Amino acid sequence: MSSPSAPRLFEIRGLRARFDGRTVLSVDSLAIKEGEVTVMVGENGSGKTTLLRLLNGLITPAEGSVKFRGKPVPGEGLVAVRNESVLVHQSPLLFRGTVGLNVAYGPRIRGMRRAEAAARASAALRRVGLPGFERRRASALSGGEEQRVSLARALALTPRVLLLDEPTSNVDEQSRREIETIIREVSASGTTVIMSTHNMELAYRLCGRLLRLDAGVPAEVEENILKGRIERIDEQFAYFRTGDALLRCPARQGDFVVAVLPCDELILSRQPLDSSARNQLNGIVTELRPAGSLLTTVIDCGIPLKALITREAAAEIGVAPGAACVVTFKASAVRLH
Amino acid sequence: MGRAFELLVSGDREVWFITWTSLRFSMSSALIACIPGIPLGVLIALRRFRGRRVLLAVLTSLMALPTVVVGLIVYSLISRAGPLGSFGILFTPRAVILGQAILALPIVVSMTASGLSSLDPLFPEVLTTLGASKREVLWMSVRQSRGAVLSASLASFGRVIGEVGVAMMLGGNIRWYTRTITTAIALETSKGEFELGLALGMVLLVMALGVNAALHWMVRHE
Numbered sequence: 001m002s003s004p005s006a007p008r009l010f011e012i013r014g015l016r017a018r019f020d021g022r023t024v025l026s027v028d029s030l031a032i033k034e035g036e037v038t039v040m041v042g043e044n045g046s047g048k049t050t051l052l053r054l055l056n057g058l059i060t061p062a063e064g065s066v067k068f069r070g071k072p073v074p075g076e077g078l079v080a081v082r083n084e085s086v087l088v089h090q091s092p093l094l095f096r097g098t099v100g101l102n103v104a105y106g107p108r109i110r111g112m113r114r115a116e117a118a119a120r121a122s123a124a125l126r127r128v129g130l131p132g133f134e135r136r137r138a139s140a141l142s143g144g145e146e147q148r149v150s151l152a153r154a155l156a157l158t159p160r161v162l163l164l165d166e167p168t169s170n171v172d173e174q175s176r177r178e179i180e181t182i183i184r185e186v187s188a189s190g191t192t193v194i195m196s197t198h199n200m201e202l203a204y205r206l207c208g209r210l211l212r213l214d215a216g217v218p219a220e221v222e223e224n225i226l227k228g229r230i231e232r233i234d235e236q237f238a239y240f241r242t243g244d245a246l247l248r249c250p251a252r253q254g255d256f257v258v259a260v261l262p263c264d265e266l267i268l269s270r271q272p273l274d275s276s277a278r279n280q281l282n283g284i285v286t287e288l289r290p291a292g293s294l295l296t297t298v299i300d301c302g303i304p305l306k307a308l309i310t311r312e313a314a315a316e317i318g319v320a321p322g323a324a325c326v327v328t329f330k331a332s333a334v335r336l337h
Numbered sequence: 338m339g340r341a342f343e344l345l346v347s348g349d350r351e352v353w354f355i356t357w358t359s360l361r362f363s364m365s366s367a368l369i370a371c372i373p374g375i376p377l378g379v380l381i382a383l384r385r386f387r388g389r390r391v392l393l394a395v396l397t398s399l400m401a402l403p404t405v406v407v408g409l410i411v412y413s414l415i416s417r418a419g420p421l422g423s424f425g426i427l428f429t430p431r432a433v434i435l436g437q438a439i440l441a442l443p444i445v446v447s448m449t450a451s452g453l454s455s456l457d458p459l460f461p462e463v464l465t466t467l468g469a470s471k472r473e474v475l476w477m478s479v480r481q482s483r484g485a486v487l488s489a490s491l492a493s494f495g496r497v498i499g500e501v502g503v504a505m506m507l508g509g510n511i512r513w514y515t516r517t518i519t520t521a522i523a524l525e526t527s528k529g530e531f532e533l534g535l536a537l538g539m540v541l542l543v544m545a546l547g548v549n550a551a552l553h554w555m556v557r558h559e
Contacts, residue, residue, distance in 0.1 A: 058462050087466040093457055096481055106467040153467065 007070030009034040009161065009192055010055055014064035017050050017216075023062075025050045025216040032194060034160075037187050039203040040196040042213035048196035049090070051213070052163045055194065056087040085161035090169055092150035099125070099141070099149050100134030106157040117156075124156040125149075128182055144175030151182065162186060164195035168202060180206060204258045204337040220291060224261040224305050230254075230336075237278070237331055244302025248278045249334040256336040265333035266307035268297065269326050270317050278331040281305070285323045288314070295319075299327055341535035351513075352533065356540050359517040362430060362508075363498040366437030370445045371490050378449025378489065379479055383461065393450060399443035404502030411436045412506050428509035433517070436503035441493035448492055452485020453478060484555050491555075495548040499541065 010032040017025040025047035032038055032055075040048045053059045054066050057073040068085075071077030086106070094102050103121035104114075112120070118134070125133050128148040141149060147170060154162060167183070168176040180202055187193050187206075197203050203210060204225060212219045228242030237248040240259045247259055267273065272280055283301035290296070295314050297307045305327055309319065319325060344352050381392065415421045415432055426432045460481065461474045469477065479486060497503075501519035508515030510524055518537045525534040 053462070056466055058465060082466075082468060087462075089459055089463055089466075091457065091459070093460055093463045095477065096483075109464075109473060110468045157467070 007067070008032065009069065010194075011067040011070070012064070013067075015054065015061050015066060016063035017047070017054060017059070018062040019050075023216060025054070025213075027051070027064075027218055030211075030218065032192070034192050035187075035190060036208040037183070037193045037206050038195070038209045038211055039207035040194070040211045040213055041198070041200065041203050042196075042219075043215075044198075045215075046213040047216035048213055049165050050216075052087055052165050052194065052196060055081075056085055056163055057081045058087065081161075084159060085163060086154040086157050086159045087163040088150055088154045088165065088167060090166040092146040092170075094138040094141075094146060094149060094153075097138060098134060099130070099136045099138055102138050102149060103134075103152045103156050106153060110157070120156045120158075121152070124152040127155055127185070128152045129178055144171040144178075147171050147175065147179065148182070151179070155186065159191060161192045161194065164193065166196055166198065168197065168199055176202065201337050204260055220296070222263045222306075222308065224259075224263065226259045226261065226303060227257065228259060230256055238336065240334070240336065242303050245281055247334055248331040249336055250332055252336060254336065258337045260335045260337060261305070261329065261333060263296070263306045263308045265329050266305060267328040268299070268307055268309055268313070268317060268319060269328060270324075272326050273328050275328065276330070277328045279327075279329045279334070281327045283325060283327055285319055285321055285325060288319065288321060299325060301327055340532040341539065344532060344536040345539065349536075352536055352540070354513065355516055355518055355521050355537060358430075358515070359498060359519070359541075360544075362433050362437060362504070362517060363494055366434045366497050367441050367445075367490055367494040369434065369438040370441035370493055374442050374445030374493075375449050375479075375486055375489070378446045378486075379453060379475065381446065381450040382453030382456075383475065383478060393447065396443050396447040396450070400447055402440060402443065404440060404500045405506065406502075407436055407439050408503045408506030411439065411503070415507075427507065428511060428515060430508070430515055432507040433504050433515060436507045437497040437500065440500060440503060441497050444493040444496055445489050448489035449486055452489060453482045455485070456482055484558070488552050488555055491548055491552050495545060495552075498548075499545055 008031040012027050012030040015025065015027040016023055040051065042048055054061055057078045060074055066073045068077040068081045071080065073081045095105065100118065100121050103124050104117040107117035107120045108114070122134060125131055128151050130145065130148055130152065138149065147167065151167065168179050171179065176199065183193055183206055207225065210221050210225055212221050226242040228240055231239045231241040231246065233239070233251055236251055238251045240247045240249050240256070242259060249259060267277070281301035283299040283305065285297055286300045286304065287298035288295055291308060294308045294310055297309055297319055299305050299307060307327065317325070381389065411432065412427070413419050415424065415427045456478055460478065464474045464477055499519065501523055504517045505520045505523065508517065508520065510516050510520040518541045522534045522537050525531070
């Protein structure tokens with residue numbers, strides 16, 4: 001854990017990236033904390049890959065700055081960013097030759113001895129579930145294996161920051177699960193992970209923080225993403241424990257780690273409602289901020305919940321910081337992932 | 338026909354000398370073309386600069402350079418009255434090799450460049466993020482497309498071994514000196530003596546097919 005005064009791992013200010021004169025990314029301010037898993041989602045061409053390349057110092061911003069540990073990238077911070085982080089591109093792009101040669105390439109090119117690099121490569125291959133693949137030809141792998149080898153090629157560098165561009169885009173469901181587990185383990189070992197994906201399931205399950213990019217601009221995520229676990233299941237409901245709250249959700253079997261609750265599914269009231277909605281939580285309003293024509297309200301119900309309400313409703317039921325209120329939502333509004 | 342085979346299997350000295358001359362000229366000129374040609378092709382493929390497309394288009398059209406035109410230009414340069422006449426290389430092996438190298442160069446450059454452009458545009462970036470320097474990126478790109486580079490050299494060899502214009506105009510078809518398979522065939526046929534022509538034709542055919550087969554094999558195994 002870094003102290004609050006220490007520079008953030010990545011800090012972005014007034015960033016603009018252009019291709020052929022077209023602005024493809026426009027981020028006014030963004031900070032990424034060390035140790036966190038940040039997942040970027042958004043349409044194709046929303047700037048996810050561009051942001052990852054900028055963070056790794058592979059391209060130069062048209063305007064603004066990316067700072068890594070307080071130093072600009074590209075620039076003074078480039079050496080540090082190159083030493084500590086590595087980007088895994090969407091397509092695996094393995095070199096000709098053996099898997100071992102591919103995975104040991106990073107350590108080798110950075111001056112590590114052959115034997116040591118080979119040991120690193122073997123360890124990285126074990127980590128991605130491909131032990132003993134060193135002598136296989138890179139051209140003879142399946143899509144899922146290629147993706148994992150390219151992940152291992154990055155892990156062999158034991159990076160402190162792992163940047164992943166759509167790590168599961170070309171793989172089947174089985175490989176997707178395996179890659180999710182690998183990312184989880186990498187993160188648990190203290191590595192900061194910044195990744196992009198189209199797979200919302202993966203995004204919800206892995207993210208410490210979800211970043212939505214909309215045409216190159218960060219957009220508010222209008223969902224509550226609640227980490228936790230299923231406590232019990234009866235015929236009607238699955239009971240999902242998140243922080244101090246227990247949510248009733250549609251009864252479903254599965255290894256769920258996150259409950260997603262859209263902000264516009266929450267009803268705020270002064271008194272408990274006599275309704276069919278099966279979740280009612282008491283809370284205190286902690287924050288109120290405009291979101292377009294609506295208001296985003298944060299209510300502390302043992303867990304912070306975000307709700308979208310109209311200004312009129314806020315005035316009528318007296319939603320203001322410090323006010324007590326009841327949050328109501330249907331069990332079916334909660335999606336488990 | 339029978340006589341042609343006889344010439345081949347009996348190991349007729351002249352047949353094999355001519356074959357060796359052809360091989361020597363073609364290998365030398367292809368090699369000489371590769372020395373500047375491969376690095377040039379690599380640079381054109383990896384660098385982005387103004388006029389790159391035009392340059393590639395020009396190189397591609399130069400691949401079809403008529404051999405007699407090259408022969409003519411080089412002839413006018415190295416003939417006794419030409420600017421390079423003092424070297425006295427006209428009608429020597431050097432003249433043929435020079436002319437054939439000029440024929441081979443656009444093939445080497447253009448095929449190397451197009452071979453390397455089939456590398457994923459992100460390939461250099463993958464190397465960079467793993468820690469490679471600019472020079473290492475260049476080197477790995479060549480290694481990654483070594484098949485294309487090899488086919489480029491082989492194709493240039495194939496082009497020059499079968500050409501007759503340069504060999505005839507700059508070599509002069511001098512017996513036991515600059516007579517190559519192609520010039521010999523042209524001469525023997527015009528004299529009405531088909532045996533030697535046929536024998537040499539078969540050798541040439543085998544070599545041309547061999548080069549082609551090698552190219553195909555390489556393309557398939559890349």
